[in-house]
Amino acid sequence: MNKNSSTYIIIYSVVMVVVVATVLAVASMTLQPIQNANVELENKGAVLASVGLGSSGDIQAEYDQYITELSVEAADGSTLPLYESNADGKRLFIIPVSGSGLWGPIWGYVSVEGDWSTISGVVFDHKGETPGLGAEITTPKFTDQFVGKRLFEGPQLVGISVLKGAGSSQGNDHAVDAISGGTITSRAVETMITATLAQYLPYIEKQRNNESVE
Amino acid sequence: MKALNSKNWQYFLGPLSKDNPVVVQILGICSALAVTAQLKPAFVMAASVVVVTGFANLIMSCLRKGVPSRIRIIVQLVVIAFLVILVDQVLKAYVYDVSKQLSVYVGLIITNCILMGRVEAFALGHKPWPSFVDGIANGVGYGIILLMLGFVRELFGSGSLWGFRVVPEAWYIQNGGFYANNGLMMLPPMALILVGLIIWVHRSSNKDLIEK
Numbered sequence: 001m002n003k004n005s006s007t008y009i010i011i012y013s014v015v016m017v018v019v020v021a022t023v024l025a026v027a028s029m030t031l032q033p034i035q036n037a038n039v040e041l042e043n044k045g046a047v048l049a050s051v052g053l054g055s056s057g058d059i060q061a062e063y064d065q066y067i068t069e070l071s072v073e074a075a076d077g078s079t080l081p082l083y084e085s086n087a088d089g090k091r092l093f094i095i096p097v098s099g100s101g102l103w104g105p106i107w108g109y110v111s112v113e114g115d116w117s118t119i120s121g122v123v124f125d126h127k128g129e130t131p132g133l134g135a136e137i138t139t140p141k142f143t144d145q146f147v148g149k150r151l152f153e154g155p156q157l158v159g160i161s162v163l164k165g166a167g168s169s170q171g172n173d174h175a176v177d178a179i180s181g182g183t184i185t186s187r188a189v190e191t192m193i194t195a196t197l198a199q200y201l202p203y204i205e206k207q208r209n210n211e212s213v214e
Numbered sequence: 215m216k217a218l219n220s221k222n223w224q225y226f227l228g229p230l231s232k233d234n235p236v237v238v239q240i241l242g243i244c245s246a247l248a249v250t251a252q253l254k255p256a257f258v259m260a261a262s263v264v265v266v267t268g269f270a271n272l273i274m275s276c277l278r279k280g281v282p283s284r285i286r287i288i289v290q291l292v293v294i295a296f297l298v299i300l301v302d303q304v305l306k307a308y309v310y311d312v313s314k315q316l317s318v319y320v321g322l323i324i325t326n327c328i329l330m331g332r333v334e335a336f337a338l339g340h341k342p343w344p345s346f347v348d349g350i351a352n353g354v355g356y357g358i359i360l361l362m363l364g365f366v367r368e369l370f371g372s373g374s375l376w377g378f379r380v381v382p383e384a385w386y387i388q389n390g391g392f393y394a395n396n397g398l399m400m401l402p403p404m405a406l407i408l409v410g411l412i413i414w415v416h417r418s419s420n421k422d423l424i425e426k
Binding site for chain 2: 004008017027031038104128
């Protein structure tokens, strides 16, 4: 048979594509549940990490024990997720944040104390930031800086600024040091927090007013 | 046929040094610059490439008698893409944290010139087993360079290896010491300079590589 005849080529490519597509589809469907479980467990781990839990190894158990899932109505009427953690009698609220980094999406969880302003912990993650540069937003060296910083100044939402240069945020309650070489991703973190909090603002303000009345 | 007779052994040893895909054939430079800022992603990338080069060569060699030569490049691409997607899926399911570290670069194995190069130059003209050996060896040859780059870049760029701190915190200027990480090491251009240095050393120690 002539291997360069059009009929042969067409039959060959059709068969090849069908075989490859079938194998990939089967592989994808078989592995999908495991992958989804990984993603879900990772999210739960991140929620726990933002409040300083989740080190025991059994993330599912800890999550079930400490975390309550809430939902909040946003300014535009849509529903936003919110988590509440209750460990050692301390109530913390965990706000999921998301935005875009330099190469792809970045996201994370910001946990605040009962005053809705003081940050008790953050975790960040990313899809494809540069290893060693933007990807450093996930490291404790960056995230630990957020602890104790405040999102609000009085009634005003100011967010957390990310400043260039090591030590430049010293003594500033609303700023952290950027990652050198990862300026765009660092700025993206700043934008992400402010933009996401703006969505939660009506709810947070309500909560804060209730708090002060009490 | 003996599994590793002298000829197959040569197929295996060649790409490790004298016929190294990165520093002699100058293939796969792009990903060698992208994923080597740290040692761990460099290692997993290298391992993934070894798997894909090995099996791409094996599959193409098995298919070589039936592939219509007019569409052979497309067939090669489909086989390579197929393997890369499979590797990506498996990594996501079983070593999720590592697959996250590599993120887009696993998908970019498809565009790694070593793959097409070996399939086209070797697998289409050789039997399956030698092709498999050649694929694995080229993957390993690529991996060696990646690990060398990852080692130097992480050590001098971040002061750590495999994520573990090597340079003591107290040495750093901000902690009152005398040391600072070399920021250039974290950037791809420095990787290119390092590759250049490796090529230089490699050529001076292998005189027969130098063109007359």
